[in-house]
Amino acid sequence: xIYLDHHATTPVDARVLxxxxxxxxxxxxxxxxxTHRFGWEANxxxxxxxxxxxxxxxxxxxxxVFTSGATEATHLAIAGGTAVAPAGRRHIVTxxxxxxxxxxxxxxxxxxxxxxxxxxxxxxxxxxxxxxxRAITPGTALVxxxxxxxxIGVLQPVADIARLxxxxxxxxxxxxxxxxxxxxxxxxxxxxxxxxxxxHKLYGPKGVGALYVKRGVEKQLGAPVxxxxxxxxxxxxxxxxxxxxxxxAACEVAGHEMQVEAHRVSALRDRLWQLLQExxxxxxxxxxxxxxxxxxxxxxxxxxxxxxxxxxLTDVAASSGAACTSAEPSHVLVALGLDKTGALASLRLxxxxxxxxxxxxxAAAHLADVVAHLRRSAPATRLAAAGASR
Amino acid sequence: MYSAAVLERVRNPRRVGExxxxxxxxxxxxxxxxxxxxxxxxxxxxxxxxxxxxxFKVFGCSAAIAAxxxxxxxxxxxxxxxxxxxxxxxVVAALTLPAERAHVARVAVDAAHRALDDxxxxxxxxx
Numbered sequence: 001x002i003y004l005d006h007h008a009t010t011p012v013d014a015r016v017l018x019x020x021x022x023x024x025x026x027x028x029x030x031x032x033x034x035t036h037r038f039g040w041e042a043n044x045x046x047x048x049x050x051x052x053x054x055x056x057x058x059x060x061x062x063x064x065v066f067t068s069g070a071t072e073a074t075h076l077a078i079a080g081g082t083a084v085a086p087a088g089r090r091h092i093v094t095x096x097x098x099x100x101x102x103x104x105x106x107x108x109x110x111x112x113x114x115x116x117x118x119x120x121x122x123x124x125x126x127x128x129x130x131x132x133x134r135a136i137t138p139g140t141a142l143v144x145x146x147x148x149x150x151x152i153g154v155l156q157p158v159a160d161i162a163r164l165x166x167x168x169x170x171x172x173x174x175x176x177x178x179x180x181x182x183x184x185x186x187x188x189x190x191x192x193x194x195x196x197x198x199x200h201k202l203y204g205p206k207g208v209g210a211l212y213v214k215r216g217v218e219k220q221l222g223a224p225v226x227x228x229x230x231x232x233x234x235x236x237x238x239x240x241x242x243x244x245x246x247x248x249a250a251c252e253v254a255g256h257e258m259q260v261e262a263h264r265v266s267a268l269r270d271r272l273w274q275l276l277q278e279x280x281x282x283x284x285x286x287x288x289x290x291x292x293x294x295x296x297x298x299x300x301x302x303x304x305x306x307x308x309x310x311x312x313l314t315d316v317a318a319s320s321g322a323a324c325t326s327a328e329p330s331h332v333l334v335a336l337g338l339d340k341t342g343a344l345a346s347l348r349l350x351x352x353x354x355x356x357x358x359x360x361x362x363a364a365a366h367l368a369d370v371v372a373h374l375r376r377s378a379p380a381t382r383l384a385a386a387g388a389s390r
Numbered sequence: 391m392y393s394a395a396v397l398e399r400v401r402n403p404r405r406v407g408e409x410x411x412x413x414x415x416x417x418x419x420x421x422x423x424x425x426x427x428x429x430x431x432x433x434x435x436x437x438x439x440x441x442x443x444x445x446f447k448v449f450g451c452s453a454a455i456a457a458x459x460x461x462x463x464x465x466x467x468x469x470x471x472x473x474x475x476x477x478x479x480x481v482v483a484a485l486t487l488p489a490e491r492a493h494v495a496r497v498a499v500d501a502a503h504r505a506l507d508d509x510x511x512x513x514x515x516x517x
Binding site for chain 1: 397401424431447
């Protein structure tokens with residue numbers, strides 16, 4: 001089975017695992033224990049990891065708040081960033097293609113009286129900066145726009161949007177989960193106040209993430225998870241020391257290897273796209289070709305039904321908007337303007353650190369077989385309606 | 391998750407294809423719409439009241455592909471009357487289809503019944 005679902009999760013790098021292991025056993029201390037060496041050792045490891053994570057995103061260590069993952073980090077940004085907003089600011093601006101980790105808390109706020117603007121995107125997947133400028137008002141408390149989309153990989157103009165948010169006195173948050181370790185992320189250049197990250201998207205462990213909180217912005221954040229006062233009072237709870245150590249190690253590795261890896265992975269992605277065009281035909285790339293994450297390809301296959309495409313794929317692990325039980329199309333692809341059938345007949349192919357050229361060739365051949373086979377089974381009217389070339 | 395019976399029919403479908411519609415010994419039945427997400431077309435070739443060959447084309451989920459394939463498989467060798475006794479419930483049971491996919495069995499069976507009606511009508515017209 002060829003794993004092409006690296007946006008969902010990545011395997012833990014052996015170097016990361018090695019760094020983590022002692023913190024499950026002999027170095028098991030609670031990082032908050034101040035009275036003995038077990039605690040000191042755990043605390044030192046956490047602080048070392050905090051520096052490693054901060055370094056990859058261009059932050060200082062004290063600006064990193066560890067959480068249980070990116071969903072919690074995003075919750076801290078949105079629920080926390082709105083909890084203590086001034087009375088006159090009850091408005092959030094976000095984008096229709098955001099991850100549910102952003103959209104759901106925003107909708108929850110909408111249900112309690114907040115106004116939420118979900119901006120549309122162009123067929124490229126990019127939000128119109130002028131539309132963002134028109135949407136942000138002096139009543140806006142928070143703007144949340146993701147850096148790299150988790151389905152179509154396109155990179156939003158976050159730095160431009162952050163300037164617009166700040167001009168109106170709003171906080172700027174970005175979900176940078178898919179970007180960290182794949183493309184250069186520098187929170188200062190982006191100009192954001194808050195940014196969410198997750199370890200398991202960059203070959204670290206699951207169950208650990210972080211929120212970047214720009215120095216001074218912590219005064220504008222409420223803390224949804226209280227108790228224990230950890231993370232400067234912003235996130236209570238015993239720290240996941242092995243996970244945090246793994247996150248740090250993953251960032252360290254990514255910092256050294258990202259540039260070379262991005263070049264290699266994007267070349268493989270381009271090869272896959274080329275092969276799919278040649279061997280499958282009737283394919284469209286969903287979202288802009290550039291700027292896009294190096295390992296991302298989101299492809300629509302004309303003339304096939306999405307769920308049967310996924311079931312037919314026996315040798316490639318990929319994902320699509322098609323959930324086998326609900327058959328609800330991806331909200332991201334629908335936002336690009338795809339109809340339900342087109343959105344369901346799309347695959348997200350995510351390449352990663354250990355994807356090889358040989359795997360790409362085999363994946364393309366397998367996809368060509370499965371699609372040809374489904375198209376042969378389909379009535380001619382369906383193929384004509386979809387405009388399939390083969 | 392689908393049963394092995396569904397997965398096998400999706401990954402190795404048999405009897406996919408079509409006969410020329412104009413032939414007097416061929417009946418064609420179509421059911422479902424693209425808007426609903428499933429459309430099936432079943433064709434049967436009959437000789438003296440018995441179906442000697444069946445073919446299908448389908449656009450839909452895995453369950454729909456498997457249901458159309460199973461119906462075509464059952465039709466081959468059956469008499470037209472036996473074919474008419476086919477029910478969606480039998481297809482659902484044979485493929486262990488999840489409840490939310492049961493409607494695709496009806497689409498496949500409706501297409502089969504229409505194909506049988508068509509071939510019967512053509513036979514009636516023959517001198």
